[in-house]
Amino acid sequence: MEKSEEWGKRQKQELLGKIKELEAEVERLKKQTPQELINELNSCKEKIKVLETQLEQLNSQLVAQIEVKEAKKWPWKLRK
DSSP states (O other), X not given: OHHHHHHHHHHHHHHHHHHHHHHHHHXXXXXXXXXXXXXXXXXXXXXXXXXXXXXXXXXXXXXXXXXXXXXXXOGGGTOO
C-alpha cells in the first residue's frame, strides 16, 4: 500500500509540474505576435515531418530485423 501511495504522490507531482509548464507556455504564446505564432507553428510542422520520417525508418529497420530473425529461425520458408 505504501508503494502505491508513493507512486500516486509522484504522479500527482509530475502532473502538477506539467500543468505549471503548460501555463508558462500559454503565457509565452500570449505575448507573441500573430506572425511569430505562425512561424513557430510552421517550425513545429517541419519538426513533425522529420520525426515522422525517422519513425518510418525505424519501423522499416524493425521489420527488416524481424524478417532476418524469421529467416534464420525458419530457413526452409525462404525456399519455394
